[in-house]
Amino acid sequence: MKCTDSLLERLDPRSKIISFLAIIFCMISTPITRLKDFGLYFLVILTMAFVSRIKPAQLFKRGVVLIPFVLFIAMFVPFLKEGHVLWSVKIYAWTFSVTYEGVWTFLNIVVKSSLSILLIVIASSTTTFSDFLKGLDLLRIPQLLIMLMSFMYRYIFVLLDEAKRLMRARSLRYFGHRYKEQFRVIGYMIGVLFIRTFERAERVYSAMIIRGFSGKTISVNYLKLSRLDFLFMAGTFISLICIVSGLIYKIEHSKISDTHLWHGL
Amino acid sequence: MARAIKVLNLTYRYPDGTIGLNDVGFEVKEGETMVIIGANGTGKSTLFMNLMGILEGDGYIEILGSKLNNMNLKNIRREMGMIFQNPDDQLFCTTVMDDVSFGPINLGWGKNEVIAASQKALAMVGLEDYETRTSHHLSFGEKKRAAIATVLSMNPKILLLDEPTSGLDPRSASKFINILYTLKSQGKTLLIVTHDIFLAQEIADRVLVFSEDKHPVAVGNYKDILNNYDLLLKNNLIHEHRHRHADVVHEHEHQHGHSHKH
Numbered sequence: 135m136k137c138t139d140s141l142l143e144r145l146d147p148r149s150k151i152i153s154f155l156a157i158i159f160c161m162i163s164t165p166i167t168r169l170k171d172f173g174l175y176f177l178v179i180l181t182m183a184f185v186s187r188i189k190p191a192q193l194f195k196r197g198v199v200l201i202p203f204v205l206f207i208a209m210f211v212p213f214l215k216e217g218h219v220l221w222s223v224k225i226y227a228w229t230f231s232v233t234y235e236g237v238w239t240f241l242n243i244v245v246k247s248s249l250s251i252l253l254i255v256i257a258s259s260t261t262t263f264s265d266f267l268k269g270l271d272l273l274r275i276p277q278l279l280i281m282l283m284s285f286m287y288r289y290i291f292v293l294l295d296e297a298k299r300l301m302r303a304r305s306l307r308y309f310g311h312r313y314k315e316q317f318r319v320i321g322y323m324i325g326v327l328f329i330r331t332f333e334r335a336e337r338v339y340s341a342m343i344i345r346g347f348s349g350k351t352i353s354v355n356y357l358k359l360s361r362l363d364f365l366f367m368a369g370t371f372i373s374l375i376c377i378v379s380g381l382i383y384k385i386e387h388s389k390i391s392d393t394h395l396w397h398g399l
Numbered sequence: 400m401a402r403a404i405k406v407l408n409l410t411y412r413y414p415d416g417t418i419g420l421n422d423v424g425f426e427v428k429e430g431e432t433m434v435i436i437g438a439n440g441t442g443k444s445t446l447f448m449n450l451m452g453i454l455e456g457d458g459y460i461e462i463l464g465s466k467l468n469n470m471n472l473k474n475i476r477r478e479m480g481m482i483f484q485n486p487d488d489q490l491f492c493t494t495v496m497d498d499v500s501f502g503p504i505n506l507g508w509g510k511n512e513v514i515a516a517s518q519k520a521l522a523m524v525g526l527e528d529y530e531t532r533t534s535h536h537l538s539f540g541e542k543k544r545a546a547i548a549t550v551l552s553m554n555p556k557i558l559l560l561d562e563p564t565s566g567l568d569p570r571s572a573s574k575f576i577n578i579l580y581t582l583k584s585q586g587k588t589l590l591i592v593t594h595d596i597f598l599a600q601e602i603a604d605r606v607l608v609f610s611e612d613k614h615p616v617a618v619g620n621y622k623d624i625l626n627n628y629d630l631l632l633k634n635n636l637i638h639e640h641r642h643r644h645a646d647v648v649h650e651h652e653h654q655h656g657h658s659h660k661h
């Protein structure tokens with residue numbers, strides 16, 4: 135956890151969750167053809183990165199880890215989507231053609247998900263996971279879901295460690311023979327891992343009921359919405375409204391002929 | 400002195416038929432530190448699970464004057480806490496503070512009370528600045544101490560500790576033993592399971608020995624039990640002392656102050 139006191143770190147997780155979800159919602163409901171809008175969203179995101187003191191380089195470096203996955207999925211879309219052919223290539227008997235609609239769909243996926251990824255990077259570098267879960271809890275997200283996420287976060291590394299130990303035990307005694315046999319061994323290892331996890335779950339559950347667990351987790355609530363939170367949410371929502379309603383274009387346009395300002399609006 | 404725990408004719412069999420406990424009976428007085436020693440697989444952890452009401456065997460268990468049953472299980476768990484052998488089982492929340500406050504919150508205490516109790520418990524184990532730390536990033540020794548804090552925050556009268564020093568390096572172990580001393584001086588009843596004779600020597604008032612057929616074979620003052628080499632050797636708690644003098648390997652009983660010809 136970093137201890138700089140940037141604006142976004144001081145905010146309540148609830149206001150961040152609400153604002154970021156609102157931005158994502160607006161982005162995905164904007165048609166991709168309004169490319170200028172996405173430029174504006176990008177500006178909003180950069181502003182947030184700026185106030186949370188994340189350097190653009192840092193932001194992109196972290197985002198770049200995830201973006202290849204999106205690209206990989208989106209890569210085939212231009213070829214698969216049917217429509218007006220933009221460009222085609224012939225390899226032996228197959229013709230691959232890129233369609234106009236395909237390109238737009240590709241852009242749709244890539245632009246929207248990249249921007250969302252940048253937002254997630256900002257959110258995750260300004261919020262600890264436990265604060266995030268507390269925020270979700272206070273926003274009335276079902277507790278079961280929150281507990282699942284919390285346990286996943288808590289035990290994924292324990293589980294990975296256990297798997298690593300099993301793998302090491304195997305590789306120390308594996309000398310590259312009997313290739314087929316190895317599948318049986320790997321299946322066996324998965325079974326062992328499952329049983330160990332199951333037994334651990336039993337012990338953890340005992341530890342919970344010993345301390346009075348009765349099906350509901352409650353934690354001490356330190357969180358408090360401050361004026362800063364309301365300002366931040368208000369700021370986000372006003373920017374979103376401006377972008378979605380196209381107000382900015384109208385203002386820009388009416389500057390050119392400022393006598394018609396009122397007509398512009 | 401009043402009786403904290405009384406167990407009579409307790410037998411437990413695991414669903415797969417393995418015997419976990421075989422006709423166990425003993426008593427612990429309030430404020431006493433009882434160390435249970437026994438080799439691996441002699442049913443020590445199984446006993447704790449039975450005392451906490453997680454497993455249900457045949458027999459009689461009495462905690463602080465009332466018979467353990469489903470009706471008063473909750474009340475008994477307020478007064479008696481258990482620290483698991485593996486701290487990863489005990490620390491299941493995302494931050495140390497969440498873990499330590501889990502018990503008090505479930506007891507229905509008010510927010511300020513919960514925070515005060517949790518901070519006091521963390522201070523007792525020397526983890527004052529660890530409130531927002533993530534449990535899985537702690538060292539093993541810190542995890543062990545955090546685990547005991549999760550129980551101390553509920554301020555129980557009786558504490559059950561399952562192999563508290565296993566896996567700790569010497570310095571962490573002595574830190575942990577200091578915590579146990581403090582608890583002892585506060586008048587808590589401690590029931591400690593271990594196969595670490597040194598821990599027993601340091602802290603026990605009385606010692607109970609479990610044999611490999613999951614049955615207690617001896618109980619008594621710590622000096623009497625820990626000086627009974629035959630008993631300890633027979634129950635796999637010490638090994639015959641082996642050491643080398645140049646090329647000769649000697650094997651003899653583990654005896655302090657004992658001398659032999661080389």
Ligand SMILES: Nc1ncnc2c1ncn2[C@@H]1O[C@H](COP(=O)(O)OP(=O)(O)O)[C@@H](O)[C@H]1O
Binds near residue numbers: 437
């Ligand atoms: N979940 C289980 N199912 C079946 N047998 C078990 C289980 N847990 C422990 N046992 C068996 O019960 C006996 C006592 O185990 P345990 O109480 O864990 O011993 P200790 O804590 O003294 O090392 C052992 O023989 C062990 O194999």
Ligand SMILES: [Mg+2]
Binds near residue numbers: 445
């Ligand atoms: Mg055990």
